[in-house]
Amino acid sequence: MNLLIYKTQSELLEDLAAYIIKIANKSIEEHDRFNFVLTGGNSPKALYEMLATTYKDKIDWTKVFFFFGDERNVMPDHESYNGLMAKRAILDPLNIPAKQIFYVDTTLAPEKAAIEYNKALTKHFNGADLVFDLILLGMGDDAHTASLFPETTILNNENVEIDSVFVEKLSTYRITFTAPLINKAKNIAFLVFGESKAKAVKQVIESDKKNPKLYPAQLIDPIDGGVTWFLDSAAASLLN
Numbered sequence: 240m241n242l243l244i245y246k247t248q249s250e251l252l253e254d255l256a257a258y259i260i261k262i263a264n265k266s267i268e269e270h271d272r273f274n275f276v277l278t279g280g281n282s283p284k285a286l287y288e289m290l291a292t293t294y295k296d297k298i299d300w301t302k303v304f305f306f307f308g309d310e311r312n313v314m315p316d317h318e319s320y321n322g323l324m325a326k327r328a329i330l331d332p333l334n335i336p337a338k339q340i341f342y343v344d345t346t347l348a349p350e351k352a353a354i355e356y357n358k359a360l361t362k363h364f365n366g367a368d369l370v371f372d373l374i375l376l377g378m379g380d381d382a383h384t385a386s387l388f389p390e391t392t393i394l395n396n397e398n399v400e401i402d403s404v405f406v407e408k409l410s411t412y413r414i415t416f417t418a419p420l421i422n423k424a425k426n427i428a429f430l431v432f433g434e435s436k437a438k439a440v441k442q443v444i445e446s447d448k449k450n451p452k453l454y455p456a457q458l459i460d461p462i463d464g465g466v467t468w469f470l471d472s473a474a475a476s477l478l479n
């Protein structure tokens with residue numbers, strides 16, 4: 240695990256953008272495309288905007304395919320839809336054509352949306368293993384990542400797939416990559432800001448004994464690739 244801690248969020252974002260650009264260009268050089276899984280929530284917005292403006296000439300965006308590691312069960316025009324934030328912050332500004340964007344279709348029932356997303360991914364990968372070049376992840380202050388929430392049934396799902404899950408504490412369904420699917424990625428990066436995440440960061444990274452039922456981000460342990468944590472000093476403040 241690589242642990243990178245930055246004094247300010249802007250330093251962190253600059254470095255994370257450089258990390259993404261490097262992986263994107265390497266992936267395009269190696270297999271002529273970059274399969275990039277976006278994270279939702281609030282944390283990545285400034286990063287997406289930065290990639291679409293300051294660094295827009297650093298990547299051949301015609302070769303980038305965008306996916307979502309999790310989605311909220313709301314309509315695509317709802318402010319909470321992860322795809323909408325990404326659409327506004329990076330996809331529309333870069334004029335990414337629809338064929339390069341894999342939104343989760345939340346007009347369907349959650350189970351059906353997950354089935355359709357699995358089908359779309361299998362088709363994109365031509366039936367080969369679903370190995371993404373880069374998966375970006377956030378983390379909630381309850382240590383959830385993607386939509387792998389504490390004490391939910393999906394934590395026991397050992398399949399490499401997208402699934403739906405009912406999250407009791409939010410009284411809602413989510414659609415999410417399972418941990419085994421995330422762990423197949425070539426590269427995984429966590430982006431975590433702010434003091435409210437400090438306790439969860441410590442529990443996930445420094446607990447002597449793993450307890451993924453309570454701290455689901457502990458399930459992220461890639462098979463072949465690496466995981467890099469991009470933290471600001473507030474999020475890292477409780478680490479030894």
Ligand SMILES: O=C1O[C@H](COP(=O)(O)O)[C@@H](O)[C@H](O)[C@H]1O
Pocket residue numbers: 278279280281282283309310311321376377378379380383384385386
């Ligand atoms: O619900 C979600 O939360 C996490 C963390 O979001 P943040 O707003 O605290 O950055 C996010 O990674 C996930 O994609 C999202 O659906």
